[in-house]
Structure formats: C-alpha cells, structure tokens
Amino acid sequence: MNWRHLNNVLHRDIGYLAVGLSLVYGVSGLAVNHKADWNPSYAVTKTVQKIEPVAATERSEIVREVLGKLSILETPRNTFRPNPATLQVFLKERNISVDLPTGTVISEHAQARPVLYEMNQMHLNTPKRLWTIVADAYAVALIVLAITGLFVLKGRLGITGRGAWLTAVGIALPVAYWMGHLYFG
C-alpha cells in the first residue's frame, strides 16, 4: 500500500463517517446564520384577544378574574405582575400577558422546531460534556479531510494542476475578507 492509497482510503472512510455530522452542522449553520430574521430553534406564535378591563386590584383576585374571563380551568404554574398594569400567567402550554386597564391579552406559545432544535443544540454545543469530545473529533476529522483531499488525485486535476488554483481561491477568500474587514471595517 503506497502513501496515496492510504491517503485516499482515509479520505473516503472519514468522509463517510463525517456525513451525518456535516449535515447537522451544515443545516444548523444555515439556520443559525439568519437568526436576526427568525428564531432558528423555536416557533413562537402569538395571538391577541380582548377581554373586559380587569376591575380587581388584589393579585389573587386579578388572577381569578382573568382566568374566569378567559375560561381557563387550568391552575397556572406561576403568575407575576411586572408592573401595576400587567399580569403574566404561566400555563403549561402557553404564557399569557394581560394589560389590565385595556383587557388586551397576548398569548404566547413557544415550541421547539422538530429536528432543527436538536441540530442547533448540537451545533452550539449546548449539551457540553461528551458532545464536546464528539465535536472536537469532528473538527479534527474535517482537518484530516481537507488535507487528504488535496492529495486524492495526481496529475492535471490534482494539487499540482487545477487543484492548486482552486485551493488558492479557497484560501484567498477568508484572507481577503478578513483583510477587508480590518481595513474597511
């Protein structure tokens, strides 16, 4: 077995192993890159409704009146008044904020996006501990893939020919961006 054969075997097999994690990091990367425009991990739905203004003044009475007007039978997990005009009611599946003087009720329901939530958790290494080792191993695997990838082919299409130009472009891209960032901010 010569060195190029070993290189190609490594590139092939590590490539197979890295497919799953590459999809996780790739899909999550796209989702997280645009978090300024959407919440990549949670689908948050808000609904607004109106009830009659709340007349009660004491907290427990306010809670009772609000729950009655909204026909909610469930016992809230918590209630809180962040300011004199607002009551927050925390239910099992949704959270409600009531503007007491106007009776405006905002109901918020946050649900983790299936699959994407888990992908983002892995991408951002939220689980820590064992996942840090997996993520480190994947990072090393990517480095090995990049280096072995350079030497898969020989000749005109390899690193001494077309490959050299494409590799140079690939390296120049982040370098040029960073220099532009430094000088033109």
Place this chain on the structure above:
Amino acid sequence: MRRLIATAAAVVLCASLVSAAAVKKYGKPLTIKDTTKISDIYAKPDTFNGKRVKVTGPVVDVCSEKGCWIAIGSDKEFETIRFKVDDGVIVFPMTAKGQNATVEGVVNVTVMSVEEQIAAAKAGASAEMAAMHGGEAGKEMTKEMKEKEAAKMKDAKPFDPKSIKGPKTIIMIKGEGAEVF
C-alpha cells in the same frame, strides 16, 4: 413483539415523567447555602454590588435569541432581576419561562448616565438591555430583540429625551450556575 413495544413505550413514558419532574441544572453547581431576597438587593444595591448571591423566583422572561439571560420575578411585586450568563456557556430554553429558578452569581450594579440612556433608547434598546451589552446599545441586538424591546418601552414611541430624568441604576446578576424546576 407486542411485549417489546409495550416495554419500550413504558420506558419512554417513565423517562418523560422523570425528565418533566427533574430539576434541570445549568453551569456550575450551586454552593451558597442562604438565599437572598431579590427585594433586599433592590433595597441596598451598593451593599450587594460585587457579592455572590443565590436568589430564587419564577422565570418571567427568557432571552429568545441566545438563551443568554432569564428574568427572575422578585418576592416583591413589580420587581425583576436579570440573570445574565456568557453567551453559549449556559443556554436557557424558552420553555423555562413560567418555571421556577434558583440561580447563583455576582451582583452587578451599573449606573447609566442620561446620555447613555438616550443612546440606548435611540438604538431601540432599554437601559437594562444596553447595560447587559456593556453600554453598547443595539450592537448585538437582532431585529426580533429590538422589536421586543420597543414593545416593552411603551413610552419610547415617539422617544422624548426629556422623559429621562436622571441616571438609572441597573441591577443584574452575572450568572454562574442555575437550577430550573
């Protein structure tokens, strides 16, 4: 086969029940024995500034973008305190909202000048949010965060600089560890 499916279902159900009832721990383990009332911190901010404390209360808000802070309701009405953690070190899920939390960290008292508050309001951030970002209001705020902040700041539309009467004291806890239950 049926027995296998039934066993698997029972295991999943038990696991769900256990996880639902369990205390979820974040960051460093809690070590402080005595719990400090949030209202006491508000009453004497200078006394608590820089001190490590453990506080407990309902989670009344969660950072929806990065999960990098939670707001904890005080034992006294109309008071909340933000528990801020370094981005990525602890990530609070949005589902923590409405649960109870016991958290531990260092009290940080920031006094924002009138100019800083005006700059924050113009950037679409509350003074509290700006203080959390080291006074650089709006720098790291996403569209959703700005909208949320703007909704909170009812008196900021249209913003009148004269509405800011003087320096504002912002109190928060720089987070180290938390338990949500």
